[in-house]
């Protein structure tokens with residue numbers, strides 16, 4: 614779905630190379646299976662299981678090169694972590710929902726389950742690259758192998774899987790890995806887990822080693838912020854300004870989160886993600902007074 618994700622980049626961290634979306638080997642499952650609600654992310658309402666009206670007969674998007682201006686930024690940033698091609702090519706053995714409509718309902722049911730498994734595989738693989746998490750590597754490998762085994766299941770196996778319970782077990786390990794990885798750099802124990810930081814002014818903030826899991830940083834000004842070793846699991850970065858920010862050693866950052874934010878050539882990224890194509894080469898010159906949203910809260914990370 615994402616125009617950025619069609620460019621499959623090499624991924625450090627071994628098995629994560631298989632966890633990139635490969636739309637050419639999928640049957641546009643993300644354009645059919647989920648429901649859309651008309652919003653800033655999607656220009657239309659669409660029921661689950663109904664093909665998007667922009668989807669062509671060849672499973673390509675008619676507005677692929679202009680998703681954002683046409684009101685579909687949610688498509689531009691979506692990442693299936695390789696679940697689409699796994700369901701299409703492995704679970705359903707290359708059959709597609711158009712020519713085999715009898716499998717369509719189960720294919721659409723299985724796709725979001727597979728996506729959750731693949732997202733967990735992505736994060737477990739990253740945790741295995743964190744040297745301070747070495748004491749957990751044995752458990753992480755077991756969890757990775759079990760998650761991979763589950764993802765190889767039949768359509769019925771996957772449909773019956775309690776994926777929420779499995780994710781919960783995996784997440785507990787990831788939290789432990791994050792604690793270990795941040796222990797040496799966390800100087801002030803900044804903890805914004807699940808916090809509502811929408812529009813906050815965090816320009817230049819020292820957020821090294823911060824716990825930001827699940828925080829909502831929509832539209833936040835993080836320009837020049839130091840996010841090294843910060844845990845960014847599930848952080849909502851839509852519209853956040855990451856210009857000049859340092860995310861070089863940030864933990865559990867995904868391409869989708871990055872694609873939803875803005876940044877520039879001075880933003881420093883970890884090697885597992887690529888600079889979004891829509892980011893400007895450098896920050897545009899300021900035009901008049903800059904609105905500092907939520908500036909009364911500017912001490913959040915300082």
Ligand code: SF4
Pocket residue numbers: 614615643644645665666667668669673674675676677685688
């Ligand atoms: S706009 Fe394009 S990418 Fe988005 S759901 Fe529709 S067909 Fe898919």
